[in-house]
Structure formats: structure tokens, C-alpha cells
Amino acid sequence: MSSSEIVIHDSVNDAQAELWFAEPAGFTALPLDALLAEPDSPAAERMRTAVAPVLEAAPSEAVRHRLITQVASGQQMLGALYASGTVHCSIGLHRDDVDAMRSGTHLLSLFTISWRETNVAPRSVTAARAVTSVEGHTRVAFLEAPCGPAVLSETTLRSADGGALPQRPLLQVHAHLPHPDCRRLAVLTLSTTATARREEYRAILRQVVETVRFVHPLGGDS
Template structure:
């Protein structure tokens, strides 16, 4: 089953998410000032506020303002995609998570050095592991538990965060995929989930090869799909 997002011509990085995740349109929530998209967003927000109960309008306004601020903050940090996840924890309760994808420009270096350097510069990184992705590409994965300070109306709490670093074949970009959740007791599940996503990450559109393989004609043409992908990845 292929999601329609896989056919987005503006994609910069491809990956597969398991069931239970739905995308957040951060570009639509943080449009360029003065753009047509900003006008449409303002109209949509005005409609939402107009439907809100009068005694809750200030609360809605604050929540919408916070959402826009977070979307703008993510964009400023190079985040190109964000999804919310809802899954069952080991004890049967529901557990929510946030999945983000950032694409950052970096100085050129061999891919393996970049993968190691990316994870070692994180002061709180734990359980560091090097991965070998399809095509022999290196990646690194690590995790940590962060204690969030108490805020108004919200007590201090722990957040589990797992980070995956995948260097681009060009050597000048780094994909950073992060999975965060307050379900710290299910950290093993979430690390395995992100490690599984790692093997689907691609910096070039893999869909044509996947569709040819599904039709059973991947052997047609020189080299075949696997060879083409391997050569693209270097």
C-alpha cells in the first residue's frame, strides 16, 4: 500500500511510516509572511475561532498561536516533515509520539564519518549504534531520556527521544529523523520502530523501482532495479 505522499514531486527525502501516524502540514501552518497561503491560513483560523464557544475562545486562540509558533520553530531548524503517532504500549494503554524529519546542509565528509560525527556531538546521546542501510550506506541511531521542566498547568515529565542520522550520498546533506514520546516505558518499542524506518530512507525516489518490481519486470533493462539503486547511493 503506497501513500499518495510518495508521489509528491517536491519531496527531498523518502521514507515509509507504519500505520498509526498522520502528517502535520507544517508548511501550511507556517507560511511565508504576506503570501497567499498566509491569507488562507488566517481565514481558516478565523473560522475555527468563530465556531469556538465564547467562554473558550481565549483558550482556542492561545492553542492556535502555540501551534503556529511550533511550526515556525520547526521550519527554522530545517524540519521538512512532522507526523503524530498513536500506538498501543506494552501494558495495553495508548501511547502518543511525534516523528520529525529534518534535512540539514553540512560540510562534505565521507558518509561514515558524518554518521559517527552526527551522533557523537550530542552530549546526551546513549545507546549509540551504527547501521548499514541498503546500498551499503551508513547511518547512526541513538536515544536519550530528557526531563522537561514544569510549566504552568503541566508538571515536570520525562520524554524519550530516539534520533536517526542518515548522510546523503552527495555528502553535503544530513537527514535527521527523530521520534519522541512521553511513553518512556515503551522506549524499546519506539527504538525498534525508528530502526525499521531507517531501512526505508532514500534520497532519491525509489517508487519507480518498487512499482517495476511489483509488476515483475524489474529484470528488464540493463542492470535491474537493485543495481540502479546501489549505483545511485554510491
């Protein structure tokens, strides 16, 4: 997997955005506004129009029903993320070019940006509290990013024995970036089951952190 190429996110053109960032090539943003739109809204109608050809191309009614069920399930999961403060979500698909024995294998990941309210405190203190007040964070690293103090950390989640979810551990690499108003925290998270590639995914997230700005990077009004 390679993270050398950077793709500028559309938020760079939004003067009302609360942060600006770039992410490496290989990530596809999910249209949260369309996927979570009210049933009778114009956005929902556009979503139905976009999905219709896929459903029509399904080889059978059973396959079509599975597709609809999967979309609905995905909407429920995205809805839960949105309710907890997630404002950006993208799917990462990268070729595993590290392991010669697995060359050509594709690795999946999920990148999210979420906001959390915090108590008023110096930004460096807020960053430290983000990982020290919750158990399970490992490989904690403090850094001074272009947007200010930040903390990188990792957590590993495992589904309960006998549960419906796959038993493979889920690696989550986090970056905690306190906002200059000292009242909230941007949390960037990169999640994957490819735990053997933790160094590569950590490098990708670190690369994204270097691009984050809380003021318009092109000089526009924030």
C-alpha cells in the first residue's frame, strides 16, 4: 500500500467548514447527506435514482432484496456514527504491496472524522486527556501538528465470543486534535482488520493529520 499521493477533499472549497484536510488516494467519501436524507427529500430521491440501475441489474429478486437489506444496514451504521458526532466517512481500498507473498491483495479500511465536546482547557491538556481518561489506548504519541497539539494512539476491538460479528480484531488508529476554541476535539480514526499493517495505517493517518487546518488553507474566510 502506498500513501504518497494526496487527494484534496471538497471541503477546501467550503468557507463554512469547521476544519479542512486532505486524504491519501484510495479513499472514497460516503455521501452522508444522501445516505441519511429524510425519505421524501430531494437528496433521498437522488439517492434512489443513483441506486436504481444497480437494483435493476440484479440477476434475481433474492439478490435485489439482499442489496436493499445491505444498503439499509449500512444506513443504520452510518446513522449511528452521525448521531455520535461523525461528520466525514470514507472507505479506503489499497493494494497490499508490502508483503510479496500477498502481492495484489486489497486491504479495506474506514476513515472517519468526528467532533466531541470537551471541558474548556489548554489544547495540550485536552489532547492528553483524550487518551489518558479512557482505557485501552496504546502506542500513545504526542506531536505538534501544523494545526496545533495532537495525540496519536491505537485501540484494538474484538467482538464478543459467539457474537454475530467476525472474530477478527479491529485495529483503530486515532488522532485527537483540539480545536482552537478549546471547547471541542476533532477525532480522526482509521479502522481496519489488517492489523499486520498497523505501521502503514499509522503513517497514513499521520499524513492526514499534517494536512488538517482549522482556518481556511487557501486564505478564505473560516
